[in-house]
Amino acid sequence: MRRSLKDYLVISLKGIAMGAADVVPGVSGGTIAFISGIYEELISTINTLDFNFFKTWKKEGFSSAWSTYNLSFLFALFTGIAISILSLAKLIKWLLHNEPLLLWAFFFGLVLASILYIGKQITSWNPKVFLSIIIAAVASYFLTIAEPIASPESSWYLLFCGFIAIIAMILPGVSGAFILLILGAYETFIGILNQLREGITSLDFDLLWEACYKLLFIGIGAITGLKLFSKVLNWMFNNHKNMTLALLTGFMIGSLNKLWPWKKVLSWRTNSEGIEVPFIEKSILPANFDGDPRIIWTLLFVTIGFLLILILERIAIKKEN
Secondary structure, X not given: OOOOHHHHHHHHHHHHHHXXXXXXXXOOHHHHHHHOOOHHHHHHHHHHOOOHHHHHHHHHOHHHHHHHOOHHHHHXXXXXXXXXXXXXXXXXXXXXXXXXXXXXXHXXXXXXXXXXXXXXXXXXXXXXXXXXXXXXXXXXXXXXXXXXXXXXXXXXXXXXXXXXXXXXXXXXXXXXXXXHHHHOOHHHHHHHHHHHHHHHHHOOHHHHHHHHXXXXXXXXXXXXXXXXXXXXXXXXXXXXXXXXXXXXXXXXXXXXXXXXXXXXXXXXXXOOOOXXXXXXXXXXXXXXXXXXXXXXXXXHHHXXXXXHHHHHHHHHHHHHO
């Protein structure tokens, strides 16, 4: 597929959106990939990438190997994701701390519209499809109410967390950051990113080395998980697309519980900056919310998120036509 520089810039922007979503527990970068029309290409490209790349490089040259394995697409996308995670993490954290109702409302509307968008692509409705949606929705719901567990900060545990989280990050409706929170490693990951940023900006090579060392184990786990799970997803899309779409729809329906704006905090945790933030929360009605529920503003941002997906869908349809 021949693309212009403008096309790759657009892909990088989609990567920035994915990275921003992955920073927030409860929001899936995979969802952003799906609604922006690059999900299947992402899974397919990762699935085809293997050690034969080096054989092609040796026989036909680096440029040919790079083109054959669609690495310009991956490079543009993951550059956007990396830029977003490193630069927008503080902004997302600020919004979570200062405007949580409006932020969660926006993401709730976004995922709600995404459910309709994905569900419409199911071409044949039968008992298996309905059962798949129900099973996936129930599993996803129980995931959102799971009690986080404590975690050691060993290298092997970081590798394991990278393996699990990356699978969630590429699966629409499941948040990699929330999986990290359940595993007790979210604060550790954010701390590592802060170490990396501080090491780069202050030229503190000891801090930079410590962050890179930890990221190495996370990266090994992530690459392994990405490669293995992409094969499963690629096979499912090629052979059981309706069932796959049903499972993804169910996962997203169940994840709405995590995105519900009005919450009651059951317990707190101290984040990497020493700030008390919600740890275990329960979805409640606006009338039972402790504080100003800001119903009108919250519904407005739900609507904005919902309409944003509809607009993206219309743009995608026009582009296809």
